[in-house]
Amino acid sequence: MALIDLVIDEKMLMYASLSSYVRWDTQKSPHLVVSGVTGSGKTYLVKLIIGRISKYITDSQITICDFKGDNSDFSGLIGAKRYYRFDDALRGFNEFYDCFLHRQRYNDSMNFRLILIEEYASLLNYLPKSESEEIKRKLSSLLMLARSFNFHVLLSQQRLDAEYFGKARDNFNVVITLGNVSKEVRDMLFSSYKDEITPDRSRGTGYMITNGADFRRIVVPQINNMDLLNQYIKDAVDR
Numbered sequence: 082m083a084l085i086d087l088v089i090d091e092k093m094l095m096y097a098s099l100s101s102y103v104r105w106d107t108q109k110s111p112h113l114v115v116s117g118v119t120g121s122g123k124t125y126l127v128k129l130i131i132g133r134i135s136k137y138i139t140d141s142q143i144t145i146c147d148f149k150g151d152n153s154d155f156s157g158l159i160g161a162k163r164y165y166r167f168d169d170a171l172r173g174f175n176e177f178y179d180c181f182l183h184r185q186r187y188n189d190s191m192n193f194r195l196i197l198i199e200e201y202a203s204l205l206n207y208l209p210k211s212e213s214e215e216i217k218r219k220l221s222s223l224l225m226l227a228r229s230f231n232f233h234v235l236l237s238q239q240r241l242d243a244e245y246f247g248k249a250r251d252n253f254n255v256v257i258t259l260g261n262v263s264k265e266v267r268d269m270l271f272s273s274y275k276d277e278i279t280p281d282r283s284r285g286t287g288y289m290i291t292n293g294a295d296f297r298r299i300v301v302p303q304i305n306n307m308d309l310l311n312q313y314i315k316d317a318v319d320r
């Protein structure tokens with residue numbers, strides 16, 4: 082079992098003597114989704130998450146499907162083993178899925194494997210319907226079955242509409258929204274916590290709900306050394 086420091090619990094910042102980090106239990110809560118409007122800090126947070134995975138789970142292997150393909154975010158990964166940019170993202174997803182099936186069939190290794198899909202919804206919209214339906218089906222299967230094989234999914238996208246997930250959205254154990262949320266998102270995800278939803282969320286702040294129950298107002302930690310973080314990410318994408 083691995084525990085990774087994820088984000089800062091805003092409430093805990095008041096108690097300087099206690100750790101304010103929210104720890105992600107990768108076994109209990111295997112899959113994550115990060116959403117928020119453009120510029121809310123999604124890529125910044127997912128980079129932090131995968132960099133930490135690489136640092137603390139030293140045999141972890143990460144696949145990045147960067148449909149967004151914005152050159153500044155993952156530019157150092159061009160040519161890395163499991164980095165798939167823009168329309169190559171579909172190939173990356175399918176290779177990850179095939180590795181999952183291989184592990185299911187042969188149970189030959191159990192190291193931590195994670196796929197990050199940047200702009201999952203845009204990828205689906207880009208593909209012909211038959212291919213996007215195929216991805217949705219495979220994603221559902223990963224979300225439901227991958228935990229016991231130490232396979233994990235991390236999605237980043239602007240909106241969490243049900244149309245992109247089929248019935249699978251509830252299988253994201255950790256849901257993080259950054260920036261202010263719309264009334265629809267509030268009613269959909271945080272209906273039991275309406276009093277804690279305030280219009281003061283800015284870039285790098287938001288809400289997190291774990292396993293449908295553990296709700297927190299959160300702050301994304303600062304990245305102190307981006308070069309080092311990029312190196313950790315590259316290590317896990319290449320190893």
Ligand SMILES: Nc1ncnc2c1ncn2[C@@H]1O[C@H](COP(=O)(O)OP(=O)(O)OP(=O)(O)O)[C@@H](O)[C@H]1O
Nearest residue numbers: 118119120121122123124125126284285301302303
């Ligand atoms: N917590 C943070 N602290 C400091 N800077 C941040 C933080 N979050 C994001 N930024 C900066 O804000 C800018 C936008 O962040 P980012 O690209 O992560 O947003 P995004 O939600 O992924 O946007 P888009 O959907 O347009 O890709 C970047 O320059 C990033 O470095």
